[in-house]
Amino acid sequence: MESHNQARANAARRRQRETGESYAAALQAVRLDRLSRLGNLSEADGTPGGTCASLHERSVPDELTELVRYHSHRIAKYLYFAVDEGHYRDDLAEWQRNTLYKLTDALEHLHLLIGTIAAYLREAGMTDYFLRRYLQVRDDQQVEAFLTTSVAEHLSGLLGREEPQDSVIWHEVGRHIATRSGWSKPERHDELEVLLHAVYANYPDNSQAFDHLPTALRERILAVLPHLRDEPHDNDR
Template sequence: MTLYRATDAADMVPMLIAAYCQRVGMVADTLESYLQASQQHDGAAGPTDAERSHLAGLLGEEAPKAAGERGLSRIRYRRGQHWAENAQELEEDPQKLFTKACLHGLKARLCDDVDALDSYLPPHVAEMARKVAGVLEMPQTAPA
């Protein structure tokens, strides 16, 4: 059931964030680059060797045999290692903070618990997440 819900979220969340970005006036080319449509693949086949390699890198495990070969699996393994190392550092990248705020704002709105944002987020992220939750709160009516 967790994978079922995660798949639903993976399909829905990027488009909600994209809709918000359009609403606040993000340049179309920038939004298109963030969506990375050219890098998407069908999930019906399950995880690929490259994705299993990426996970091993994230978890600090040895590279799977496929990652020892040149190619995408090796790149993804090293990327996983890099992300795991960077996760230990403070996250001040504005794009990452914005994404984090969007996800927390969406969760707070869905759970109807916007006030809880202040209890577990840094103040600047909580403020952005409140704005996202606020936009999701009001139903938008079409102009007459």
């Protein structure tokens, strides 16, 4: 059975062939059309409508973008450490200890990131129906599992609210993410984004893969690509 993500991707590719627009633009149009249809559904149809569509009309808040960038950087760093363990550990006991430490550290950041986004969206009016759908869980109890005390603390810091009683660390981290100070280092986040696009973007098969990016970021990615894909360098030509 085709997943929701795959169905949208296939629809976007069909639209891209028909209209000649970029894949990113086609995917955005497919999402808009789907959300518009969802917003027109009634409660009698068994699908809550309106809320998701209204959220779609709002731009993404800067603090959410920075939240994803911060935790993605941390997660990628721990995954790098976990992979690196395999190159020089001859002792299985040492390997398993260090690898699992790194992976569970990455998992903590991932759960915190997902939970904080979910908590933010719930406050913004997203219904439990859509939270279950987008978190890909079956019931509200599984949604609540993401909404931990650490998440509440983190969201308070991100939104500049008063620090909760008995707060440990995540309120301050959230505050630094929002203000791009302290633990949050935007220049390192840009480095990560450059490498992620260079490694995973569907380029050059899709020559417009980077068109939606800021010019400075796109130029950095294009400069990195030859070093990753065994393409000839200017000095070698």
